[in-house]
Amino acid sequence: MTRYDFDKPVDRRGTACVQWDGVAERFGVDGLLPFTISDMDFPSAPPVLDALRERLAHGVFGYTDWRVSGFREAICGWYATRYDTELDPEQIVYGPSVLNQLSQLLRMWTEPGDGVAVHTPTYDGFRKAVTGLGRELRGVPLGDATALERELARPDTRILILCSPHNPTGRVWTEPELAETARLAAAHHVAVISDEIHADFVHDGHRHLPWTRFAPDRGRWALITSASKAFNFPSLNGSYGIIGDPGERAAFIRRMETGEGLASPSVLSLTAHIAAYQEGAPWLDAARGYVAGNLGLLAQRLNGAFPALRWTPPQAGYLAWIDLRALGVSDEALQRELIERERVAMMPGAVYGADGFVRFNVGCPRGKAEAGAEALVRALTRLV
Structure with missing residues (x-):
């Protein structure tokens, strides 16, 4: 079996990196050790890097047509082998990012003032997209089926944004939950946009089920995602969607290629996607296992110091996603300790509408994860 060296640190400073170089803008202090933005500190999969080098060596980067690149075929192959799901390649569309696709679909399927339901806590990118377009964000507590039906039944709720798996909690939806969500959406004529960008990083013992398994043959629904999250190349700017209804799909493509002027995608994104889906599975499985080790280390350290957390x-x-409410620690006090004394940056739960939580990115070498875990425990110990 190939051995991947996830322990080796990579210096990301000075690379225009949001997580490392942008820490002062978000936290007001420079030089913090960051565990923040949802990208990883690992180089991408070797097959992806090899494919990019080969494409760069060609030297010509003209306008690109994603339909003739092998992009759709790679996606279909990935879904068949990874999720035991057959896709119709004609249903696949391209977009520069998942959030861009979301914004386009919100414009297509809603009007200003319409309601858009999301589960809470909520990824802040959803909130910015929905409210920035003048739509009303309607939160549904995660796991509250009654609240979900109540919000979907409101006559001006037009869309449910389903984050599957859920960000920031990392929850994987079960088949009965997804089937019930589909039933409720259909009953109340609510479109579903399923953001599945975290799907490829589901841990052992759990199973991701694509929304295509639950979506109707016609009507307004979309699955939006990208290989960039799991294979760590978000700055290459590329994503794809699956839109089942032919009319809605044609309208989306027309909007992207004419009104938005996005007919030619990034050739490096296409190259990375194809390589990741055709050859990157062994690396991805190794990365998931390594990250699971980081998460296990964090659980051991947190629960050893604070058994009441049972994290x-x-x-x-x-x-x-760490629930600290049992310790009675305020977000403000914890952030002061982390920033001023521990010199680390972690995302406060308030960013996602949930006070009393913290989001800690462990997609990093073990040494960095250990340093973050120790800093968090020390900060909490002083406060408790």
Whole structure:
């Protein structure tokens, strides 16, 4: 078996990196050790890097047509082998990012003032997209089926944004939950946009089920995602969607290629996606296992110091969503301790609408994860 060296640190400073170079802008202090933005400190999969080098060596970077690149075929192959799901390649669309696709679909399927339901806590990118377009964000507590039906039943609720797996909690939806969500959306004529960008990082013991398994043959629904999260190349700017209804799909493509002027995608993104999906599975499985080790280390350290937390690692992803309410620690006090004394940066739960939580990115070498875990425990110990 190939051995991947996830322990080796990579210096990301000075690379225009949001997590490292942008820490002062977000936290007001420079030089913090960051565990923040949801990208990883690992180089991407070797097959991805090899494919990018080969494409760069060609030297010509003209306009690109994603339909003839092998992009759709790679996606279909990935879903068949990874999720036992057959896709119709004609249903696949391209977009520069998942959030860009979301914004386009919100414009297509809603009007200003319409309601958009999301589960809470909520990824802040959803909030910015919805409210920035003048739509009303309607929160549904995660796992509250009654609240979900109540919000979907409101006559001006037009869309449910389903984050699957859920960010920031890392929850993987079960088949009965997804089937019930589909039933409620259909009953109340609410479109579903399923953001599945964290799907490829589901941990052992859990299973991701694509929304295509639950979506109707016609009507307004979309699955939006990218290989960039799991294979760590978000700055290459590329994503894809699956839109089942032919009319809605044609309208989306027309909007992207004419009104938005996005007919030619990034060739490096196409190259990275194809390589990741065709050859990157062994690296991804190794990365998931390594991150699971980081999460296990964090659980051991937190629960050893504070048994009342009973914290368990997420079912998906490399973002540890930690409920600190049992300790009675305020977000403001914890942030002061982390920033001023421990010199580390972690995302406060308030960013996602949940006071009393912290989000800790462990997609990093073990030494860095250990340093973050120790800093968090020390800060909490002083406050408790």
